[in-house]
Amino acid sequence: MVDQDKWTTEEFGTSHEGRVGVLLADGSVPAPVYFDTGSGSAGRSVTRWSIYDGSSPRIPQAAALRAVCSCGWTGPEHRLDRVSIAGEGLEEAGDEQADACERDWDGHTARVEACAIPLPESVTVLLERLEEEIDRLTRTSPAAAVRAARRLEVTAERVGYWAARGTRAGLTTAQAAAALGVDEQAAILLMARFGRWSPYS
Template sequence: MGKRETWTTDEFGTSHEGAVGVVLADGSVPEPVYFDSGSGTGGRSVSQWSVYDGRHLRGPRAAAVRAVCSCGWTGVEHRLDWTAIGNQELVEAGDPQADACVRDWDEHTEQVEVTTVPLPDAVTGLLERLEEEIERLTRTSPVAGLRAARRMEVTAERVGYWAARGTRADLSTERAAVALGLDENAARLLLARLGGWSPYA
């Protein structure tokens, strides 16, 4: 996969990494476009949606764009009207369709959130208030805010140890991943880190 702009959420990270994907007129997904550096030292492969304008020896022309996610989900297609685009740069003329892809991916991550194990309102409220209090503290004393953040890390490691071990005893990695909104590898690494065992055990 070539370089392109991607989006993540704080909680789900690269388990649900979104991007604008390209669809060609025949329904296929194009290969990354290779840009030669011209210096003889190689180049780079790019799959950013806006390079698929069919011009200047670049890749083929996109017929539509759609949101894609590292989990395998794909959004609906948003067609590109090349008659209206004309000679405009695709990055500008296709911006409304690209923005629609971002909104589609936002809805996807909201649905992922719905499928995760729910947290009690009391816990969610406490976490939100704690974050607000530390942000407020940081505005008056950054070092005190840093100490508070470190205390949060210590607390997370302490309570996470037993949570991770209990989860390992109760659920398969696959089921834990679904409950956490992560892919299996990310869930395995999280459990191992908090539970204090090797992720390769």
Template sequence: MGERETWTTEEFGTSHEGAVGVLLTDGSVPPAVYFDSASGTSGQSVSQWSVYDGRHPHGPRAGRLRAVCSCGWTGPEHPLDWEAIGETELAEAGDEQADACLRDWDGHTARVEATTVPLPATVTDLLRRLEEEIDKLTNDSPIAAVRATRRMEITAERVGYWAARSTRHDLNAAQAAAALGLDENTARKTLARLGRWSPYT
């Protein structure tokens, strides 16, 4: 996979990393497009949707765009009308379809969030208020805000230790991952970090 613009959320990170995916007219997924460097000694592989305009010597023409996610989810297809596009740059002509892909992925992550273990409203409200208060403190005394943040880290390490160990006892990796909205590898590493055990055990 070549370089391309991707999207993540703060909570789910690369477990649900989204992007605009490309389909050719035959429904296949094209390989990355390789661009030679000016010196000719090295190059760059790119899979950004806007390079698939059929004008580059090695780049095919996209037929449809769709949102894709690192979890394997794919969104609905959004066709590209090349008669209407004409000589317009694809980055401009396909902007509406690309934006639709982002909205599709936003909907996907919202559905993922809805399947995670719910937090009590009291906890959600406390976290929100704590963030707001530290933001205010940053304006008045940045160093005090740093101390408050450090205290938050200490608290998280203390309470997360027992929470992670209890979770390890109660749930397997797949169950924990589903409850957190993460892939199994990330969930395993998260629990290991909080519970202070090796993720490879």
């Protein structure tokens, strides 16, 4: 069984990693469910929402689902019907609520993007046009598209160097993280990579 279904965006990565969270009837978050595989220490703990169906005394039954994000944000509760869970199993009975959780998280990441420092429209248009041109080139000459992607990578490294150093000089780590829409650790690693310094310095 998959432990968790997780959602990320290409830009924000694990800074805003979402998943379906579970709430019990008393409003608490259940502990992971441990499965003993019978081979000593080879058991595993599972926290995937569909596990919490109340099928045994050691597995509590979910009362609601909600989206949760690695940044600490949580979405609204989506209540579950106990009768449906008993008759269909949580995987089927909670499918609609789980889908609603993913939509909630989509809205959350849209707000994160809206709060990040905006890019000038001219830059956004150029980036979109460049992606389209490389996609088009891939259909006629994949090798040329690889070369174009490599040139783009070199350009990003060159322009990112001074951008990262200017950001480091002008903003605190917290301010940089907010501007980029990521957590502070991700901001440190990103700026260190572009600015070519050790993230541990």
